[in-house]
Amino acid sequence: MTVLTYLTGFGNQHSSEAEPGALPIGRNSPQRAPLGLYAELLSGSAFTAPRADNRRTWMYRRRPAVVVGRYAPLPHGGWKSGAAEGEAAPPEPLRWAPLPVDGGGDFIDGLRSYAVNGEPGVQGMGALAYVATRAMGRRALVNADAEMLIVPQQGRLLVTTELGRLEVAPGFIVLLPRGMAFKVDPLDALARGYVCENCGAAFRLPELGPIGSNGLANPRDFEAPVAWHEPEAGGYEIVKRFGGRLWRATQEHSPFNVVAWHGNLAPYRWDTARFMTINTVSFDHPDPSIFTVLTSPSDTPGWANVDFVIFPPRWMVAEDTFRPPWYHRNVMSEFMGLVTGQYDAKPGGFKPGGASLHNSYVPHGPDSEAFGQASNAELKPHKLDATLAFMFETRWPLKPTPWALREAPLEASYADCWQDLKDQFQP
Numbered sequence: 197m198t199v200l201t202y203l204t205g206f207g208n209q210h211s212s213e214a215e216p217g218a219l220p221i222g223r224n225s226p227q228r229a230p231l232g233l234y235a236e237l238l239s240g241s242a243f244t245a246p247r248a249d250n251r252r253t254w255m256y257r258r259r260p261a262v263v264v265g266r267y268a269p270l271p272h273g274g275w276k277s278g279a280a281e282g283e284a285a286p287p288e289p290l291r292w293a294p295l296p297v298d299g300g301g302d303f304i305d306g307l308r309s310y311a312v313n314g315e316p317g318v319q320g321m322g323a324l325a326y327v328a329t330r331a332m333g334r335r336a337l338v339n340a341d342a343e344m345l346i347v348p349q350q351g352r353l354l355v356t357t358e359l360g361r362l363e364v365a366p367g368f369i370v371l372l373p374r375g376m377a378f379k380v381d382p383l384d385a386l387a388r389g390y391v392c393e394n395c396g397a398a399f400r401l402p403e404l405g406p407i408g409s410n411g412l413a414n415p416r417d418f419e420a421p422v423a424w425h426e427p428e429a430g431g432y433e434i435v436k437r438f439g440g441r442l443w444r445a446t447q448e449h450s451p452f453n454v455v456a457w458h459g460n461l462a463p464y465r466w467d468t469a470r471f472m473t474i475n476t477v478s479f480d481h482p483d484p485s486i487f488t489v490l491t492s493p494s495d496t497p498g499w500a501n502v503d504f505v506i507f508p509p510r511w512m513v514a515e516d517t518f519r520p521p522w523y524h525r526n527v528m529s530e531f532m533g534l535v536t537g538q539y540d541a542k543p544g545g546f547k548p549g550g551a552s553l554h555n556s557y558v559p560h561g562p563d564s565e566a567f568g569q570a571s572n573a574e575l576k577p578h579k580l581d582a583t584l585a586f587m588f589e590t591r592w593p594l595k596p597t598p599w600a601l602r603e604a605p606l607e608a609s610y611a612d613c614w615q616d617l618k619d620q621f622q623p
């Protein structure tokens with residue numbers, strides 16, 4: 197395939213044209229847009245949102261998105277959204293073994309929700325897995341309810357969007373704005389990973405406070421696509437997520453027909469290897485908020501609708517410190533996945549491609565194996581290398597789905613991993 201080029205900078209005012217002269221200069225909506233194109237605006241925020249949060253993009257396209265057939269319901273057994281579609285779960289830690297990579301479906305067919313909260317299109321999130329063994333072909337997905345954050349775990353992906361194409365491998369993430377058409381195609385025989393469906397405020401970089409003007413995920417490392425319009429003629433199936441349901445319609449042309457665009461609402465890819473990791477250089481284990489890549493705030497300051505947090509390779513140097521995570525009960529709910537390597541709180545038990553859910557106030561922390569090792573380890577500088585875990589942390593309790601509780605590879609004996617923690621009190 198061709199080598200793709202990118203525009204850099206999270207939230208920048210990008211502009212791109214696939215044909216010279218396709219982008220109007222000095223105005224957005226001339227009486228006749230250049231080259232016979234249609235002008236179309238996509239908003240990511242209310243028109244009157246504060247300037248710092250305001251996101252919108254102008255597209256100049258061969259046909260506007262309004263040219264589409266009538267929608268009919270499209271059944272999908274695995275994709276759930278909103279607390280109403282979750283089940284009551286016992287207040288216990290839950291963990292799932294890696295999903296088998298089979299099934300012969302495309303990205304849409306292979307979506308399965310582990311856990312949900314909130315309300316589709318309003319607030320909250322869903323944590324999903326995807327397994328894809330074939331391309332979407334002439335099928336596109338539009339999620340009108342949520343922004344989609346894709347975390348590939350296995351297999352490279354080609355992500356085609358209305359604004360252009362992105363290529364990613366495991367270790368990257370992809371952020372797809374709410375309401376923008378896209379398709380996700382495996383570039384290898386199979387692809388597996390995780391998705392966060394964010395129904396709240398759009399993801400943004402966290403404030404840095406005393407860290408200062410640099411660090412964590414740096415804005416310039418986020419890469420947006422350049423304009424690209426699909427050359428092949430022919431129809432498309434548009435699959436739309438709206439109101440927590442899937443719908444399908446057909447149209448006689450590709451939705452990937454944007455010849456030029458400009459604006460600050462764009463899909464991005466980002467390489468987790470670019471994360472500038474902050475950790476203690478003295479003692480104690482800092483709160484995991486130091487690993488926040490992106491945050492979707494809620495209406496209460498500091499209580500995120502969802503934070504996307506990574507646990508990347510890093511040096512552990514803390515003195516007189518139990519270095520893995522502490523035992524804790526968190527008001528926020530924690531969904532975790534493992535892209536590669538080992539996670540320090542569960543060196544043996546948490547497998548790449550697996551998932552865990554530690555819901556609001558569910559006690560958790562290092563398993564007995566990790567506790568024994570870390571309590572006795574010689575505290576010389578140690579690199580946690582070749583590892584990448586992540587967390588979707590949300591202020592609303594997550595409800596597991598029927599699939600997650602009854603069909604997915606739920607590990608019945610997960611909670612046993614703490615039962616060997618003995619009373620070792622020596623008065």
Ligand SMILES: O=C(O)Cc1cc(O)ccc1O
Pocket residue numbers: 482483484520521522524526530541554560561587
């Ligand atoms: O529970 C977990 O494994 C995630 C986590 C990691 C950490 O370093 C501190 C708190 C926390 O919830």
Ligand SMILES: [Fe+2]
Pocket residue numbers: 524526530554560
């Ligand atoms: Fe935790």
